[in-house]
Amino acid sequence: MDYKKLREELSHKERTIDDLISYIGTRTNNSVPNYSLLLGAGASFSSGIRTGGNLVDVWRQEIYKKLSGKSDYDVKVAKEFLITNHSNWYSLSNEYSSLFEYKFDLPNQRRRFVEQEVDNKLPSIGYSYLVSLTKNRYFDTVYTTNFDDLLSEAFYQFSQTRPIVCAHDSSLNSISISSSRPKIIKLHGDYLFDDIKSTLRETESLESNTKEKLIEFSKEYGLIVIGYSGNDRSIMDVISHLLKTEEYLKNGIYWCIREDDHINPELTKLL
Structure with missing residues (x-):
């Protein structure tokens, strides 16, 4: 489905960028975010990495x-x-x-x-802004399907803050939702390791700790999705599950879509 048709079908659910800025900025406690971020390949496109x-x-x-x-x-x-x-x-x-x-x-x-x-690619200005937003506690948890290290590299380039990077399922056990340190959770692994999740079988489901941590964090945070088309079941199945009860994603889920995007059927169904 194309963007225009989706807008016609779901016009009552469409929100503007200004709306989203308002939701992110309106916090009862200025040190506690309302949302986590989920970044897909589109977030790295301006850094020269193909989607x-x-x-x-x-x-x-x-x-x-x-x-x-x-x-x-x-x-x-x-x-x-x-x-x-x-x-x-x-x-x-x-x-x-x-x-x-x-x-x-x-x-x-x-x-x-x-x-x-991903070799020799540098973080775009968008990653610099994201680091600044994290520094000011608008976000502290970023999930990413990307194999690159652009976000963690941006922290090293643009701040003194050192994030916790979880590229393996086992590394998620020690991550606490109450920690104020920025957390980067790589849902599909890291390019430095052979066990990156890219095949049909590998993207059928998330590993247990990753899935449980995504569910746990969703009890407190809403979710904003950027640059991710929703093409693999591993993540979409979990999000669909979370949306079936009001216990999760209490601050909502907002999916950022560009005008030239093709919207796959699973994402259309979820929205």
């Missing part, structure tokens, strides 16, 4: 031409070809993971590719 959508476009064309033997390319035709002839591995609902796994067989190959993608 999942960018990579899908490249991979789909390359793989389609290889498998079909044709030199011309049309997106719709390519998708139909892959669905019809390669449904044993191709997933239209999660193209990124299925194409990534087809193109790179092994975890260390996928890690090396990601490492090449």
Whole structure:
């Protein structure tokens, strides 16, 4: 679904940027945030890192031409070809993971590719602002699906604060919701390790500690989502679960969408 159609269907739920600023800034206790952040690949695009959508476009064309033997390319035709002839591995609902796994067989190959993608990239001005917002206690917890280190690098460049970075499920046990130190929770791992979660099987569900911590924090905080398309079930299933009861996300969930975004069916359903 495109942005215009989504706006027509959900106009009663649409909020402006000014609304969101007001919600973030209105706090009963100025040292306690009302929201956590969830950042996707779109947050790193201005730092020169290609988004999942960018990579899908490249991979789909390359793989389609290889498998079909044709030199011309049309997106719709390519998708139909892959669905019809390669449904044993191709997933239209999660193209990124299925194409990534087809193109790179092994975890260390996928890690090396990601490492090449993020190498020598610097945090954009947006990350500098985020560090400032964190310093002023508007946020203290950031979840990210990204493999890069741009956010933690921004803390080192633009502040004296050193965040807690959790890139492994086991490292989340010691994280306390009451800690005022900024927390960066990498939902899909870190590019320095082979166990990054990128394939269809790996993104089916979050690991236990990660899932439990996301649920625990959602009892106190609302959630603001930026640059994330909602293409993997691991996160979407947890968010859908949280929205079924008023015990969680009491301050709401706000999903930032750009006018040129394509909204996948799962996200449309959730909204």
